[in-house]
Amino acid sequence: MQATETAAMADARRALEICNACRYCEGFCAVFPAIERRREFPAADLGFLANLCHGCNGCYHACQYAPPHEWALNVPAALARVRHESWSETIRPATLRGLLRRPLAATAGAVLVAGLAALASAHGMARAHTGPGAFYAVIPLATLIALGGASFLFALLALAASALAAWRGLGGTPRPVHLLRALHDAATLKNLGGGGGGCPYPGEQPSAARRHAHHALAGGFLLAFAATSVATIDEHLLGWHAPYPLFSLPVLLGVAGGVLMLAGAARLILLKRVADPAPLAAETLAADRVLLGLLAAIAASGLVLLALRGTVAMPPLLVLHLALVLGFFVTMPFGKFLHGPHRFAALVRDAMERDPARR
Amino acid sequence: MESVQQTPDILVPDILVPDILVIGGGHAALAAAITARRLGASVLVAEAAPRPMRGGNTRHTRNLRAVHDAPRGTLTGAYLEDEYWDDLLRVTHGQTDEALARMTIRASADLVSFLSDCGVRFQPSLAGTLSLSRTNAFFLGGGKALLNALYREAERLGVSVCYETPARAMTMRQGTIAEVVLRTPGGELRVVPRAVVAAAGGFQANIAWMREYWGEAAENFVIRGTPYAQGDVLRLLLDGGCAPVGDPTQFHAVALDGRAPRFDGGIATRLDSVPFSIVVNRDGQRFYDEGEDLWPKRYAIWGRLIAQQPGQVAFSICDAPAARDFMPSVYPAVTAPTIAHLARALGLDPLALAATVADYNAAVRGGAFDPTVLDSCHTEGLAVAKTHWARRIETPPFVGYPLRPGITFTYLGVRVDATARVRLADGTPAPNLFAAGEIMAGNILGRGYLAGFGMTIGGVFGRLAGEGAARHAGN
Numbered sequence: 001m002q003a004t005e006t007a008a009m010a011d012a013r014r015a016l017e018i019c020n021a022c023r024y025c026e027g028f029c030a031v032f033p034a035i036e037r038r039r040e041f042p043a044a045d046l047g048f049l050a051n052l053c054h055g056c057n058g059c060y061h062a063c064q065y066a067p068p069h070e071w072a073l074n075v076p077a078a079l080a081r082v083r084h085e086s087w088s089e090t091i092r093p094a095t096l097r098g099l100l101r102r103p104l105a106a107t108a109g110a111v112l113v114a115g116l117a118a119l120a121s122a123h124g125m126a127r128a129h130t131g132p133g134a135f136y137a138v139i140p141l142a143t144l145i146a147l148g149g150a151s152f153l154f155a156l157l158a159l160a161a162s163a164l165a166a167w168r169g170l171g172g173t174p175r176p177v178h179l180l181r182a183l184h185d186a187a188t189l190k191n192l193g194g195g196g197g198g199c200p201y202p203g204e205q206p207s208a209a210r211r212h213a214h215h216a217l218a219g220g221f222l223l224a225f226a227a228t229s230v231a232t233i234d235e236h237l238l239g240w241h242a243p244y245p246l247f248s249l250p251v252l253l254g255v256a257g258g259v260l261m262l263a264g265a266a267r268l269i270l271l272k273r274v275a276d277p278a279p280l281a282a283e284t285l286a287a288d289r290v291l292l293g294l295l296a297a298i299a300a301s302g303l304v305l306l307a308l309r310g311t312v313a314m315p316p317l318l319v320l321h322l323a324l325v326l327g328f329f330v331t332m333p334f335g336k337f338l339h340g341p342h343r344f345a346a347l348v349r350d351a352m353e354r355d356p357a358r359r
Numbered sequence: 360m361e362s363v364q365q366t367p368d369i370l371v372p373d374i375l376v377p378d379i380l381v382i383g384g385g386h387a388a389l390a391a392a393i394t395a396r397r398l399g400a401s402v403l404v405a406e407a408a409p410r411p412m413r414g415g416n417t418r419h420t421r422n423l424r425a426v427h428d429a430p431r432g433t434l435t436g437a438y439l440e441d442e443y444w445d446d447l448l449r450v451t452h453g454q455t456d457e458a459l460a461r462m463t464i465r466a467s468a469d470l471v472s473f474l475s476d477c478g479v480r481f482q483p484s485l486a487g488t489l490s491l492s493r494t495n496a497f498f499l500g501g502g503k504a505l506l507n508a509l510y511r512e513a514e515r516l517g518v519s520v521c522y523e524t525p526a527r528a529m530t531m532r533q534g535t536i537a538e539v540v541l542r543t544p545g546g547e548l549r550v551v552p553r554a555v556v557a558a559a560g561g562f563q564a565n566i567a568w569m570r571e572y573w574g575e576a577a578e579n580f581v582i583r584g585t586p587y588a589q590g591d592v593l594r595l596l597l598d599g600g601c602a603p604v605g606d607p608t609q610f611h612a613v614a615l616d617g618r619a620p621r622f623d624g625g626i627a628t629r630l631d632s633v634p635f636s637i638v639v640n641r642d643g644q645r646f647y648d649e650g651e652d653l654w655p656k657r658y659a660i661w662g663r664l665i666a667q668q669p670g671q672v673a674f675s676i677c678d679a680p681a682a683r684d685f686m687p688s689v690y691p692a693v694t695a696p697t698i699a700h701l702a703r704a705l706g707l708d709p710l711a712l713a714a715t716v717a718d719y720n721a722a723v724r725g726g727a728f729d730p731t732v733l734d735s736c737h738t739e740g741l742a743v744a745k746t747h748w749a750r751r752i753e754t755p756p757f758v759g760y761p762l763r764p765g766i767t768f769t770y771l772g773v774r775v776d777a778t779a780r781v782r783l784a785d786g787t788p789a790p791n792l793f794a795a796g797e798i799m800a801g802n803i804l805g806r807g808y809l810a811g812f813g814m815t816i817g818g819v820f821g822r823l824a825g826e827g828a829a830r831h832a833g834n
Contacts, residue, residue, distance in 0.1 A: 067411070
């Protein structure tokens with residue numbers, strides 16, 4: 001990954017050099033010990049540190065050099081800008097990098113196109129359908145598989161290309177123990193813990209709100225994904241046709257996942273609305289909001305679809321839900337979702353650097 | 360004193376009558392306010408700084424020194440009263456008060472739990488400060504994080520806090536404070552408290568006052584901490600008849616990167632290069648043994664040494680290998696391929712610096728370099744010897760840093776007793792005036808410094824002052 005020097009990088013480097021001479025924040029998260037392992041901050045290392053930063057803001061509120069100090073240090077905002085640039089660098093195909101800066105247009109466009117495609121193949125939009133295969137009476141199974149499969153495959157390939165680029169920046173081959181440690185750090189969101197007492201978000205008061213809300217959303221997302229996977233097995237291996245009964249595994253998983261996703265995304269959106277803007281990089285927030293809004297809309301439309309699946313509202317709801325899911329798939333590799341692979345790669349690299357056997 | 364004229368268009372609030380007025384907004388002030396409020400008193404805190412810069416020098420601190428007889432929390436081992444007292448006696452060369460000091464040391468045992476109850480969190484000692492893990496408890500995130508927790512706790516308890524509100528005048532009758540005039544952003548505010556806690560720091564940021572003792576040189580001092588340490592409250596108390604303590608001409612000063620901001624540069628401008636380099640003045644001459652003792656025992660004398668050099672400036676010179684032995688300062692090193700080029704880049708006479716380095720290199724003797732002990736690398740035959748860690752300066756690129764004296768705090772204060780009550784010049788106790796923090800630290804710390812001891816004095820006397828003031832107000 002060749003990274004050309006940008007204003008955001010220069011600003012982050014200036015900040016980290018001050019941090020390295022101060023070091024008061026080293027108990028907050030993994031970023032500060034990683035800073036202390038260095039004396040210089042080349043571009044690739046800035047990307048690593050920026051993705052290791054979870055944006056907890058602890059270091060901003062504790063900073064003796066934060067504005068109005070003449071050094072006007074704002075580490076979370078400086079790293080957020082570098083983080084976005086580092087994601088942009090790894091977007092494949094490269095011609096689509098601009099989408100990261102226009103998340104609303106990208107997502108709205110994708111959802112619209114997906115919606116039109118679904119609508120074009122839909123039948124019987126104006127009446128109720130019931131019994132096994134009711135969904136496929138609206139949109140044929142083959143079309144569902146083609147649309148869903150193609151967009152999901154596209155998302156997987158593009159995300160994998162990004163992850164591979166992030167992975168190449170690791171500078172070495174991780175051992176299983178490093179992957180396990182990174183998984184642990186990701187699963188516990190240790191770096192959103194503010195060193196134990198919670199992170200000062202949305203205000204100055206330490207709180208676990210964001211950590212909990214993120215994991216409600218992430219957990220709900222995984223449950224919903226599991227619901228889809230189970231349904232695929234039921235459909236293709238067992239020959240059971242959706243819609244499934246309320247007390248079937250796909251529906252139970254989907255409901256739990258949908259409720260958790262909706263609760264988590266709504267909480268994160270509300271927190272973001274009241275968050276102290278000082279430690280945030282305003283230009284990176286749109287991508288956050290759009291992904292949160294999209295995930296909330298997917299969860300909400302899925303739950304409403306379940307509730308009204310026996311009514312005349314089912315066909316349009318099905319088209320809407322499908323459009324949102326497809327729109328999510330195709331924009332995954334160009335938006336905030338990139339934080340997943342990038343942050344995981346940073347956690348792996350951090351685990352490698354902390355390993356005394358490798359020093 | 361200027362006459363107070365109230366113009367009709369300025370909103371003049373009512374006279375405030377809190378039980379206790381705390382003047383200042385750092386660790387000592389907040390410890391006093393929280394303690395007094397917990398005892399039921401109504402408390403007004405008047406902090407001179409705006410909210411983002413609140414807390415005086417506490418904002419730049421990172422630990423306090425606490426006595427303990429067994430490992431406790433983040434503190435390792437044991438640190439008993441007698442060892443603590445010996446440490447204090449050594450750094451102050453006896454310029455202390457044993458009874459007050461031992462009382463402070465004993466009371467330091469409770470400070471970590473007091474602060475923890477207020478929401479302050481602690482962390483293991485920072486990297487590079489392992490020597491302090493036994494004696495000092497480090498605040499997670501440093502002093503500003505500590506302040507945030509203390510202000511949250513004070514506000515939760517119902518303490519009123521006014522920012523940008525320095526004390527402007529004080530009416531004292533027979534040593535009793537009758538009224539304090541505060542200057543708020545909205546105009547002057549008269550406060551008639553039952554008791555006052557003065558916790559407004561020293562006067563090191565008041566350059567005009569420093570000039571009284573140091574003349575022109577004071578213009579070249581860098582103030583490491585808050586610009587709000589103007590000493591106005593200290594001056595009001597001394598003028599009002601409180602007994603002074605500590606040498607007014609003296610201050611604690613360390614060597615800083617000479618490019619540090621005039622105020623508030625804090626820890627990041629510190630430079631630990633001295634024992635790994637030679638230090639020359641602006642004439643290119645060495646003036647003191649850079650390797651006299653381990654750096655933690657010597658860093659505090661270098662501020663004064665540089666303050667006594669012409670122009671209050673010095674330059675630390677070393678070569679590329681030595682530059683890797685100390686923590687970088689926040690400013691980039693000045694580097695050059697030759698000593699002469701380095702001299703020009705630093706504004707020094709190339710011939711003078713080259714001669715100093717050549718003489719030094721020729722005088723270096725000894726064996727294995729070891730920065731952790733008083734090693735045998737030394738010079739022979741120089742007028743100013745370097746007695747340890749002397750290595751030839753020979754491998755380019757050569758490295759230089761400008762140095763200036765960075766003033767941490769002043770020693771002048773008001774005399775207090777073991778209950779934090781201020782003493783009047785005639786030796787009698789002031790009926791309703793208490794003091795805590797740097798404004799009275801000179802009672803115990805008349806010279807030198809012990810890492811984390813300023814915060815210990817602030818915490819111990821802040822709590823005592825809050826308790827004494829609340830009891831006085833309750834009677």
